[in-house]
Amino acid sequence: MEFKKEFNSKKEYFEKELKNYIPKIEGYQKVLFESMKYSLDAGGKRLRPILLMESTSLVGGDVEECIPFACAIEMIHTYSLIHDDLPAMDDDDLRRGKPTNHKVFGEGIAVLAGDGLLNYAFEIMINHSLKYEKESYKYLKAMNEIAKAAGVYGMIAGQVVDLESENKKIDKDTLDFIHMNKTSAMIIGALRAGAIIGGADEEQLENITAYAKNIGLGFQIVDDILDIIGDESKLGKNVGSDLENNKSTYPSLFGIEESKKIAKNLITEAKYYISNFGNKGDFLKCLADYIVDRDY
Amino acid sequence: MEFKKEFNSKKEYFEKELKNYIPKIEGYQKVLFESMKYSLDAGGKRLRPILLMESTSLVGGDVEECIPFACAIEMIHTYSLIHDDLPAMDDDDLRRGKPTNHKVFGEGIAVLAGDGLLNYAFEIMINHSLKYEKESYKYLKAMNEIAKAAGVYGMIAGQVVDLESENKKIDKDTLDFIHMNKTSAMIIGALRAGAIIGGADEEQLENITAYAKNIGLGFQIVDDILDIIGDESKLGKNVGSDLENNKSTYPSLFGIEESKKIAKNLITEAKYYISNFGNKGDFLKCLADYIVDRDY
Numbered sequence: 001m002e003f004k005k006e007f008n009s010k011k012e013y014f015e016k017e018l019k020n021y022i023p024k025i026e027g028y029q030k031v032l033f034e035s036m037k038y039s040l041d042a043g044g045k046r047l048r049p050i051l052l053m054e055s056t057s058l059v060g061g062d063v064e065e066c067i068p069f070a071c072a073i074e075m076i077h078t079y080s081l082i083h084d085d086l087p088a089m090d091d092d093d094l095r096r097g098k099p100t101n102h103k104v105f106g107e108g109i110a111v112l113a114g115d116g117l118l119n120y121a122f123e124i125m126i127n128h129s130l131k132y133e134k135e136s137y138k139y140l141k142a143m144n145e146i147a148k149a150a151g152v153y154g155m156i157a158g159q160v161v162d163l164e165s166e167n168k169k170i171d172k173d174t175l176d177f178i179h180m181n182k183t184s185a186m187i188i189g190a191l192r193a194g195a196i197i198g199g200a201d202e203e204q205l206e207n208i209t210a211y212a213k214n215i216g217l218g219f220q221i222v223d224d225i226l227d228i229i230g231d232e233s234k235l236g237k238n239v240g241s242d243l244e245n246n247k248s249t250y251p252s253l254f255g256i257e258e259s260k261k262i263a264k265n266l267i268t269e270a271k272y273y274i275s276n277f278g279n280k281g282d283f284l285k286c287l288a289d290y291i292v293d294r295d296y
Numbered sequence: 297m298e299f300k301k302e303f304n305s306k307k308e309y310f311e312k313e314l315k316n317y318i319p320k321i322e323g324y325q326k327v328l329f330e331s332m333k334y335s336l337d338a339g340g341k342r343l344r345p346i347l348l349m350e351s352t353s354l355v356g357g358d359v360e361e362c363i364p365f366a367c368a369i370e371m372i373h374t375y376s377l378i379h380d381d382l383p384a385m386d387d388d389d390l391r392r393g394k395p396t397n398h399k400v401f402g403e404g405i406a407v408l409a410g411d412g413l414l415n416y417a418f419e420i421m422i423n424h425s426l427k428y429e430k431e432s433y434k435y436l437k438a439m440n441e442i443a444k445a446a447g448v449y450g451m452i453a454g455q456v457v458d459l460e461s462e463n464k465k466i467d468k469d470t471l472d473f474i475h476m477n478k479t480s481a482m483i484i485g486a487l488r489a490g491a492i493i494g495g496a497d498e499e500q501l502e503n504i505t506a507y508a509k510n511i512g513l514g515f516q517i518v519d520d521i522l523d524i525i526g527d528e529s530k531l532g533k534n535v536g537s538d539l540e541n542n543k544s545t546y547p548s549l550f551g552i553e554e555s556k557k558i559a560k561n562l563i564t565e566a567k568y569y570i571s572n573f574g575n576k577g578d579f580l581k582c583l584a585d586y587i588v589d590r591d592y
Contacts, residue, residue, distance in 0.1 A: 036448070089404045107383075119452060
């Protein structure tokens, strides 16, 4: 399978759909919509929506049904980046090769654009659920997965502990808590929401969740490795910021080579869980490999 | 009717219920929960949840059914205050007589506590909706009202235009847009969501919406008047900040006396719409009067 080609075609498909869900740039609050669109358009891998869509089709569902949820999870991911880049948090000037949101629109609008994207994500999911009364309970369950993943026992918890851990030595348990919540939670949420929309049974959902946990942690470890040895121009962001901020990471705790090994093992395990789906799981298997093989 | 006594008893009832919905202060992200609780506990009038509960019972619904939604709307209101007080926005040090959230917890945690409250509000509403499968579509409709009210075509739009209008002369249309979205939208959302949960029919919903629009604008005009002539110790916040920030308000456009008159007319109109409910509407009528008669 030409994985990269397939990945890009899914990405293009998603980005075309996403356009329909971005508010029109008009009205008194025009600058808000410009700011939201600026960060949504900034690209990125679109990993979470692609996982969500793939999970729906993996269990035999119709991808069209899950599009609003895929857009919603990308909006939530995007809002978290906007707020994460703020001076009061990571204080980053560059994201995906472009100036960060607050550098362009100012801090006040950046805060509100983040708030707007989070709220709008729910609006989109709710609207879609209202359209199909008979399916609405299923959509509500999918929405629940995304809300939990993004929330105070998920992504936000990870961000808080990450922020509190700057310039501190932290142990592996704390680091795992950060990774589990800051990164894995939304990957798990994406895959579980997609599977629920596709009509997964309990066993399928368990396998998908196990796959998600493993690629989630693997993804974060590789991100931390790339922050040390990655190529700034390929990554589109400053490297070395973890070191600068004295952040504890897998590479700083275990060294780069050992961290690479841990990531590879996680990916092997992830692929095991997806093997239950036969050929249909090929894309997700390749995606797992891609996560550790990105640019190093 | 002893309105103040009744209002306070509803407020106490709500605050007791709210306690059950605040996350336990534990776990690695403890400080997040402390920060969320700090602002939720800071008091305030609890106007939006009381309106929501009252609207449910006005149309004959069971108040217990709407409690999670009442808590959710208070959490959304509270998050908006936390973000609004940030240095990048209104830069306020004092809120309800206490230091603002970022003054106590720092800006980073304040941003995340706001994000957390918004997301948690949806988690609470979704959880409640999932518990009652047969009623879930109705709850979804109520959730939609709150999401719309809080979002980029509601409260957040109002905040954006408010922020953009600082140190600028704005016309009445822009000012009305700000008021309609920044304040009225959530009051309309509260009353409509409550009515939907209570099982309102179309006509009831229309009357409640008209009431909401009128008290919403009335409330904001009185707030602006109090910012000029109010008593800091009673209000628990700094007065004069609108003048300091050169904000256009009803009093600055029309003068204090004329603004008082406009507010009174809005309240009269609000009460007219509620008169269709007979005695059952007494509390909401008194509430409308209370809005213009607060402390001046």
